[in-house]
Amino acid sequence: MGDDSITSEITDSLEGIVLTKEGKVPQKEIIFVMDADRASVLDEPVRLHILQILRSGIKDTITSKKKDENGDTIIRVRDVKRDALSVLEIVKLSVDCCGPDVEISKNQVYHHLPKLEEEGYVVKYGTVTTGKRTTDYWRRTAQGFVLTAGEWIGGSGTLAKKMTPFVEKMLETFDLKVPEKERKELIELMTKRTVKKAEWRTKIAELVKGDVADKMVLDQYETLVDYYAMGFKEYVDTVMRIREILFPDEPSI
Numbered sequence: 001m002g003d004d005s006i007t008s009e010i011t012d013s014l015e016g017i018v019l020t021k022e023g024k025v026p027q028k029e030i031i032f033v034m035d036a037d038r039a040s041v042l043d044e045p046v047r048l049h050i051l052q053i054l055r056s057g058i059k060d061t062i063t064s065k066k067k068d069e070n071g072d073t074i075i076r077v078r079d080v081k082r083d084a085l086s087v088l089e090i091v092k093l094s095v096d097c098c099g100p101d102v103e104i105s106k107n108q109v110y111h112h113l114p115k116l117e118e119e120g121y122v123v124k125y126g127t128v129t130t131g132k133r134t135t136d137y138w139r140r141t142a143q144g145f146v147l148t149a150g151e152w153i154g155g156s157g158t159l160a161k162k163m164t165p166f167v168e169k170m171l172e173t174f175d176l177k178v179p180e181k182e183r184k185e186l187i188e189l190m191t192k193r194t195v196k197k198a199e200w201r202t203k204i205a206e207l208v209k210g211d212v213a214d215k216m217v218l219d220q221y222e223t224l225v226d227y228y229a230m231g232f233k234e235y236v237d238t239v240m241r242i243r244e245i246l247f248p249d250e251p252s253i
Contacts, residue, residue: 005057005080005081006057006080006081006082006083007060007062007080007081007082008026008027009062009080010062011060011061011062011080011082012060012061012062012063013060013061013082014060014082014084014126014128014137015128016128016129017125017126017127017128017137018126018127018128018129019125019126020123020124020125020126020127022123022124022125023084023123023124023125023126023139025123027139027140027141027142027143028141028142028143029142029143029144029214029215030142030143030144030145030146030215030217030218031120031141031142031144031145031146032146032148032205032208032221033145033146033147033148033149034148034149034202034205034206035149036149038119038120039147039148039149040149041115041116041119041121042121042147044112046104046108046112047112047115047116047121049094049097049104050090050104050109050112050113050116050122051116051121051122051140051145052097053085053090053093053094053097053104054083054085054090054122054138054139054140055083055140055143055144056083056093056097057081057082057083057085058081058082058083058085058089058093059079059080059081060079060080060081060082061077061078061079061080062077062078062080063075063076063077063078064076064078083139083140084125084126084137084138084139085137085138085139086135086136086137086138087106087109087110087113087136087138088106090104090109090138091104091105091106091109113138120141121140121141121145122138122139122140122141123138123139123141124136124137124138125137125138125139144215144218146205146218146221147201148198148201148202148204148205149198149201149202159191159194159195160187160188160191163187163190163191163194164187166190167183167186167187167190171183176246176247177248178245178246182245185245186242186245186246189238189241189242189245190242192238193235193238193239193242196229196232196234196235196238197225197226197229197235200225200228200229201225203228204221204224204225204228205221207224208221240252
């Protein structure tokens, strides 16, 4: 979800910005992406990384000035983060945001932004003119996107690549005695569980009433998906086998 320290105010770096029509529209809290074609736009990793960078934002300041009772000017500078970024800022932040193996080029950003804009993930927020130079700034249309379809949600190949480091880190962090021979099965089962769960995400998302204006809805959504999934034997059997591998000495039902 979005960073609570990110401001919606115009920051010092964006002073004088001319907002677009779309930039004047308040950013939504959460958007559920239920259309498979629209979700598949983010199967391209660079597009997903651009959204992640925009969500993380960049450090900036807001300077305010006012006169005190003696007529002296009091200047206050407040540290904030903004989520409207230029192409060069997106490129600069790519490694810090998405890991040492991810470095997005300027050409890649220019190439993928139009598709993200076309599908409603980003808007051109506004333009700052400094002398003869103009700089466009881009912002997400929502603080959070909930994908109910697509490769990152239900694609077993992509999920398997993500699941392996996730499981390895989990086993390093927690004192779980999982034999090497069962680690591959664990990764496969956890991937299978996520893929199965993805089958019902759209069904639950379609029950959402209107626009979502509360982050708590995301937790409620995940809870309902869990409850719904427990009605399917194959899913329950998969979860129980995962439990047996992780907690072999604990009694089972």
